[in-house]
Amino acid sequence: SLLTLQLIDELTNTKGNGNREAFGQGLGQFLSGAFGGMGGCTTIGQSLMNIHSGGSTRLSSSVAATFMLLIILVAYPLINLIPVASLAGVMFIVTYFTIEWGSFKIVLAALLPEKVREKRGIYTKVKRSDCIIMLIVVAVTLIFDLAIAVAVGIVCAALVFTWDSTSLIKMERAVSPEGDKVFYTISGALFFGSVKPLMSLFPDPRSEPKDVTVIFENSEIHDWSGMVAIKALHERFENNGATSIVFEKLSVSSHKLMMKSKQLWEGINYYHEEKMDVAADPEITSHMHVESRR
Template identity: 40%
Template sequence: MFQLTCPGSKCVKNDVLSGLTVSLALVPEAVAFAFVAGVEPLVGLYAAFMMGIITSVIGGRPSMISGATGAMAVVMVALVAQHGVEYLFAAVVLAGVIQIAAGVLHLGKFIRMVPHPVMLGFVNGLAIVIFLAQLQQFQVPSDEGGMAWMTGTPLWTMLGLVALTMAIIHFLPKLTTAVPASLAAIIIVTLLAITLGLDARSVQGVLQDMSGDPAASIAGGLPAFHIPTIPLTFESLRIILPCAFILAAVGLIESLLTMSLIDELTETRGRGNKECIGQGVANSVNGFFGGMGGCAMIGQSMININSGGRGRLSGISAALFLLGFILFASGLIEIIPVAALVGVMFMVVMGTFEWASFRLLGRIPLADTFVGILVAVVTVLTDLAIAVVVGVIVSALVFAWEHAKQMRAETHTDRYGIKYYSLHGPLFFGSIQAFADIFEPKNDPQEVIVDFANTRVYDHSGLEAIDSLAERYMRAGKTLHIRHLNQECQNLLVKAGDLVEVNMMEDPNYHVADDRIA
């Protein structure tokens, strides 16, 4: 069921004002990421508008903000540089189709497989990335060319306005919550800078520095429908397909992880598969209307949540306000001191970073600590998608290693000289060596019984280990009996199949991960 906002006029007011605040923070981010990708500022702004409004309307997570992001921009650089922006538009369309397919196939549920240490690393790493991204606002063009760090009065003015912005955001909610603190801070700092005639770098100054054009502006018209003009050949597909897959994967990983974070903050639950479809539709539309595509933005989403935005109306308002700036109010936005927006983002960094993770040091397993730090470091040094994949793989290996150590056996010999092995723990690729080390065919009596009642065979490696065990006892001239092995294992065993004792009443029933089943 579509619900625009929560019931009551207060919710509408909160969503609209929160959307206005978010839209102000979207402008410099969209422009900056457009330059990172090597495209015009309007391509980034159009992307932020279309991503924001479409995902807010049909996505699976109300109050989550989507737009042009750095994680996807860095993937686009090589494609734009080598083949031009038209190939980028085509790749974004294809990435959207892939994301829609992921949603239709219900692949969004796999976000549940991301362990909590990986989530902590993701949040902390992204907070650091957002912080580092703001530092470029403290650089200005140098006389020798390139960029140089601010010094003297401009630096102290910048730092003073950043500190004032952060102070307003921190203390204003203690006095009143009628207006989002971030919006109030931006307005107050802007008026103060204009009234006092402070030499504060503005959004327009950022545009001019990035583009090198004194007349640079965010002003523009409505995005126009445009089919990417690339040859419809397999060669074109070969060029855009790898980039499209990476864009789709990065976009979904960042969006679904951001959705999980917002679920936790708001104590509600988003719909992952629906969000995949929403992101896909938004990216496909981007490609046909001259946008660079994007995904969920954790920084702007946190601004929205902290400003009281809870419904779809907040994201819709942010997108419409952004479009309004492009069409009618570019001059008002361009006079905002960039220090105010940096201050807002610094507060987002402080709210996003999981400071409690420091208190967990020494209280959680060392492996979990290592995974969290690893994901944060890889997020900062490379990108989010690689970091999450690395984190999940390392977590899976740690899990396998810990479970491999659980394989053990209780043994006894009865009065008839028959030795019993009662196995405990999972039998899979990680525990087959521990399983093999349990048995001593040369030293065992003539007859041996292995009981699988308290263990479970998980994969092909486990089946091969049982067959190898049977072969070892055959070579030693000993008789081996295998009890309480399920029917599926019995059917898949080659050498040990005849040694299995069948007990229909007691044998367990479960499935084994093995290609031969198909």
Template identity: 35%
Template sequence: HIAGGLPTFALPQIPWTLETLHIIAPYAILMAMVGLLETLLTLNLTDEITETRGYPDRESVALGAANMVSGLFGGMGGCAMIGQTVINLSSGGRGRFSGVFAGVMILLFILFLSPLIERIPLAALVGVMFVVSQQTFAWASLRVINKVPLNDVLVIMAVTVITVFTDLATAVLCGIVIAALNFAWQQARELYADEHMEADGSKLYRVHGTLFFASTTPFLNRFDPANDPAQVTLDCRHLSFVDYSAIAALMTLRERYTKAGKHLRVLHLSERCRKLLKRARVQHD
């Protein structure tokens, strides 16, 4: 039964205490994450289909404000829906009027036309959901499985499976973590160093890549403090320091050369790297 009336303003009849906040906060945060993620995904999909540019910040603020006002009138939280948006766009809806019309029609169904909606067979609604699923699924991703790296295929499969068995927020979070770990692994493997002896008998290391938590071990393994000459130069012209792990790796390298009775000189640091080293009080000359 979907018949209803116009909403009225009413504050929730609950104790306004920290204990109440402790109970509802986990569910509120989860719902907010799911709503925000689906809204941003819908906005991104709409931009691709219509070849336009949306405004994620404005969309997020509007969604939050609308849900807060809706809650004050006893309404349920909502967000942009991928299925409804795809069906709307595939039917020719491109302007703002299409969204306004959909909202007005839902309001009319609740206030006046609920007897007509209740006459629709449940089997027909199941068919509608199948059509929505078929229209929403990115079938083009199946055609590029054998053309993209295996790591990307695993991310796509993992997010799809996790979405089915859990929820969208958990799936997206897991997908971000997997993609981040994959990116860190790839960046760590791309770090390499050129080395050669100078005319004065010193040794020059010219390191290329990004130095961060995942690449510190390959970075340290490029050097040989025990067998290097007394003067060693590290050229960082093509090396970028990202986090504190990079600074710690440089400090460890310097300590290894100091214990071996040798001097390590660091050259051509970028301005950002100099600021990181200065903040950590590391001498690089």
């Protein structure tokens, strides 16, 4: 029902109320079950037919429900006279307006090699993983139903996002002019999938300056694995002779997440305020040697 609401909003340039839709559906299911009926939900096909027939207000849905009730109670003998084959044309129209025909061109562009796309002037390519998810959802819809297909699509998209996020983590290394301080600036999401790539970005701490500052600029800690990675970094530098280890510029949400288990971080200096803004000091920045790794 909520997917149908989103589609109808796009067609009518309106903004529906998802909470009201869910409440109405739940109330209708409850009343239907109380009187021995079978529950239902909004369907895309009938909604599209209604919109393309000019019905775009609440009156159209009320009229449709009223006529459906009349057909079931008194007019079913007349409906039985209509040949089933005559409904095929109606279904073709519903299918025509339901399918997003431009998506076929997008899928084709995603499957073609880059040289072929450039030669043919096709510039509608999206990520191949998106097209694969699209095809999986279509297949699951045909085999099972739309609800299961949506759930499968969400799971697949989440897995792809997790995989892609692991490659977005990066680290920049900067050394002070005196060579006695090192600054590591981390960017990207820090979670279970990016912990191992992040740890591999740090050089051997035995050859690094003993005053260490790790700056979480444009970075966010999302889960327990991310917090454990911070503690592991602290222990790595501490065990190799670091005299000062500070974690700075943690986001407010990341700092709040760590504060909930602050007993685990005793002895670790971490701040969400800007204790030192390296980029703001032109003298330091101009003499720093910066390395970028990802």
